[in-house]
Amino acid sequence: MNILDCIVVGAGPAGLSATLTLGRSRKTVGLFDDGTNRNRVTQESHGFITRDGTKPHELREIGLNELKKYPSISYFNTKVTEITKEKGNKNYFVKTVDKKEFIAEKVVLATGLQEVFPIDSVREYYGRSIFSCPYCDGWEMRNKPLIVIAEEEEYMLHMAKLVYNWSENLVLITNGAEISVEGALKLEKRNIKIKTEPVKKLIGVDGYLHAVEFASGEIIERAGGFVVPTFYRPTPFVKQLGCEMNENGVVVTDGMGRTTQKDIYIAGETEKLAPSSVTISAAEGNKAAIAVNADLVSERF
Incomplete structure (x- = not known):
């Protein structure tokens, strides 16, 4: 059984940013992604300073390569199928489509949207x-x-x-x-x-x-x-984990990615149920990671 401080589901700008910040905070992190991000069909990403015009898959590869510098980060190219928490246990149990199992104290949902x-x-x-x-x-x-x-x-x-x-x-x-x-x-x-x-x-x-x-x-x-498409969350985790949403389907947070469900954090388009820029998503991933690390530090001090 793999035991981690945090798992991050989704390796888009929000998930990559959250993972980087957590890795640099000396936390053990598992980043999971199944390659179904909606911008995979886009030819170029724009408006992200220093990377204007970069292809989304190149931006992703740059991000993944940067994570390799941090030994506490592991990347898993697979789909998370289940996130559960047993009564009386503070940890979350995570299963993937290839039958691997993980335990984590914190979970960051950054799975994005689909159109x-x-x-x-x-x-x-x-x-x-x-x-x-x-x-x-x-x-x-x-x-x-x-x-x-x-x-x-x-x-x-x-x-x-x-x-x-x-x-x-x-x-x-x-x-x-x-x-x-x-x-x-x-x-x-x-x-x-x-x-x-x-x-x-x-x-x-x-x-x-x-x-x-x-x-x-x-x-x-x-x-x-x-x-103008309509959007939906491609994973059921927000509802399954009991995160509170408002009447528009937006996940209720404290502004730093903390949801109403303890130890569950959210970042990027997944939170708002609306499209977002690369820049904003990356910033929100950073904020969520800061909240995760702050909570871990406080709880363990």
């Missing part, structure tokens, strides 16, 4: 010509003929206004959803076209969008765009 798209075929273009974050990819799409795909008016208006900052050649696609007269007028004042017809198919090659065909047969040429 559900309003149009299934968006995934064929996602990360190459259709994106979800203008701050990450708006610069590369500037001045191109773009689309915004969203099915709820709040998000239609928000994303259209935001993307307009990078390109004024913009078409809002609601895929059959309605938009209010007031909302439509706000966009039309900026010459943003609105298409409420359902989408028949997206047309392109090798992940690069060329056009959109609607149910009516109309085709409009577009070079890419942005989509």
